[in-house]
Amino acid sequence: MAASVVVVGAGIIGAACAFHAASAGLDVTVVDRGPVGGGTTSRGEGNVLLSDKEPGPELGLARLSRALWFEAGDELGADSFELEAKGGLVVATGPDGLAALHELAARQEAAGVRAERVDGVQELEPHLAAGIPGGVYYPQDAQVQPVLAAAALLRAAVARGARVRTGEVAGAVTDGGGRVVGVRTAGGDGLFADAVVNAAGTWGGEVGRRLGAPIEVLPRRGFILVTEPLAPMVRHKVYSADYVANVASSEEGLETSCVVEGTRGGTILIGASRERVGFDTTMRPDVVATLAAQACRLFPFLRGVHVMRAYRGFRPYCPDHLPVIGPDPRVAGVIHACGHEGAGIGLAPGTGALVTAHLIGRAWRGADPAEHTALLPDRLVLPGGVRA
Numbered sequence: 221m222a223a224s225v226v227v228v229g230a231g232i233i234g235a236a237c238a239f240h241a242a243s244a245g246l247d248v249t250v251v252d253r254g255p256v257g258g259g260t261t262s263r264g265e266g267n268v269l270l271s272d273k274e275p276g277p278e279l280g281l282a283r284l285s286r287a288l289w290f291e292a293g294d295e296l297g298a299d300s301f302e303l304e305a306k307g308g309l310v311v312a313t314g315p316d317g318l319a320a321l322h323e324l325a326a327r328q329e330a331a332g333v334r335a336e337r338v339d340g341v342q343e344l345e346p347h348l349a350a351g352i353p354g355g356v357y358y359p360q361d362a363q364v365q366p367v368l369a370a371a372a373l374l375r376a377a378v379a380r381g382a383r384v385r386t387g388e389v390a391g392a393v394t395d396g397g398g399r400v401v402g403v404r405t406a407g408g409d410g411l412f413a414d415a416v417v418n419a420a421g422t423w424g425g426e427v428g429r430r431l432g433a434p435i436e437v438l439p440r441r442g443f444i445l446v447t448e449p450l451a452p453m454v455r456h457k458v459y460s461a462d463y464v465a466n467v468a469s470s471e472e473g474l475e476t477s478c479v480v481e482g483t484r485g486g487t488i489l490i491g492a493s494r495e496r497v498g499f500d501t502t503m504r505p506d507v508v509a510t511l512a513a514q515a516c517r518l519f520p521f522l523r524g525v526h527v528m529r530a531y532r533g534f535r536p537y538c539p540d541h542l543p544v545i546g547p548d549p550r551v552a553g554v555i556h557a558c559g560h561e562g563a564g565i566g567l568a569p570g571t572g573a574l575v576t577a578h579l580i581g582r583a584w585r586g587a588d589p590a591e592h593t594a595l596l597p598d599r600l601v602l603p604g605g606v607r608a
């Protein structure tokens with residue numbers, strides 16, 4: 221059982237780990253080489269989704285996490301990070317797609333998700349294109365503003381005694397037995413603790429390597445478009461059924477599926493592409509144009525709306541599309557919490573609670589390590605055949 225912890229990374233995952241660990245009474249130090257939420261946390265949307273998840277380990281964590289987002293909202297003020305239970309509408313583009321959507325919804329319902337079949341989708345979203353045969357409405361889908369959420373969780377952690385430091389983690393501090401008892405920064409400082417949490421997102425593989433505990437976490441690039449602010453036109457998160465298939469896909473090449481949602485500021489966010497191109501930062505106007513065209517097919521009024529900007533980020537993914545959460549089986553003192561791919565905002569509080577449960581050696585806020593063994597690092601086989 222740990223009494224103190226260094227959390228590497230001040231993105232949404234590191235912030236949630238710090239919040240829960242500090243709430244459990246641990247002495248917490250967070251270290252990041254950049255600003256709070258400056259990594260992938262500032263590069264996506266803020267969807268907290270159950271609708272896009274197949275029954276299984278990720279959905280289990282997502283259900284816990286959604287409940288903990290609303291607990292955090294009650295505790296910290298939902299408005300401070302724009303938490304909103306706006307609901308998600310998944311629409312089919314043809315009869316086959318609708319049958320597949322209904323079949324997925326039935327399996328999700330059996331796993332505890334609320335799902336409602338919708339025939340007249342325009343009743344929920346009046347500006348949707350005509351001819352959509354139907355969809356499924358997920359009332360539990362929600363949204364947060366990711367950077368505000370990371371800041372709110374960290375502020376609350378600091379109020380409970382946590383410290384936040386700036387520095388690039390360059391390596392581990394170990395005791396005589398090889399246990400990690402802190403980190404060394406590039407500036408030469410040592411930060412000491414009973415355990416170190418690797419919450420470095422897309423860079424979790426490299427931080428793991430620096431701690432002597434490499435894991436396989438890779439970047440999956442995505443572009444988002446932001447429109448000019450409008451009067452409210454899109455009430456829910458709306459996406460087409462092929463989004464779920466794209467999220468789960470292991471294709472190397474470009475995939476785009478339409479996701480449209482309004483924000484409190486009036487802008488409309490349009491996503492989302494997925495590509496495995498390493499950390500290539502090149503802007504791709506063709507991808508942006510494809511996303512815009514798909515969004516206009518779903519919501520024809522968008523044809524007359526200006527795109528204000530487009531940006532991209534790198535989702536951190538593990539080869540099996542599940543996050544890696546739990547103690548490294550090779551190096552005592554290291555706990556991984558990364559690889560959340562396109563769901564890290566939604567999964568953050570559940571991850572923070574689960575990491576805390578591992579740290580204190582008992583269940584914490586509904587997170588019981590015995591119920592989330594599929595997320596442990598032992599499942600990952602690294603290049604070269606090393607078993608993590």
Ligand SMILES: Cc1cc2nc3c(=O)[nH]c(=O)nc-3n(C[C@H](O)[C@H](O)[C@H](O)COP(=O)(O)OP(=O)(O)OC[C@H]3O[C@@H](n4cnc5c(N)ncnc54)[C@H](O)[C@@H]3O)c2cc1C
Nearest residue numbers: 229231233259260261264267389421442533563564565566
């Ligand atoms: C286009 C796009 C859309 C998305 N939409 C959604 C969505 O709607 N819903 C959702 O749930 N998720 C979404 N995501 C995914 C989500 O953004 C990520 O899963 C999440 O932000 C990962 O958070 P993190 O804290 O693990 O990583 P990060 O936010 O990247 O934080 C990692 C931190 O570690 C720090 N760091 C790295 N190396 C070091 C080092 N050596 N020393 C010190 N610090 C270090 C970095 O500076 C960074 O701040 C989307 C992502 C993209 C790209």
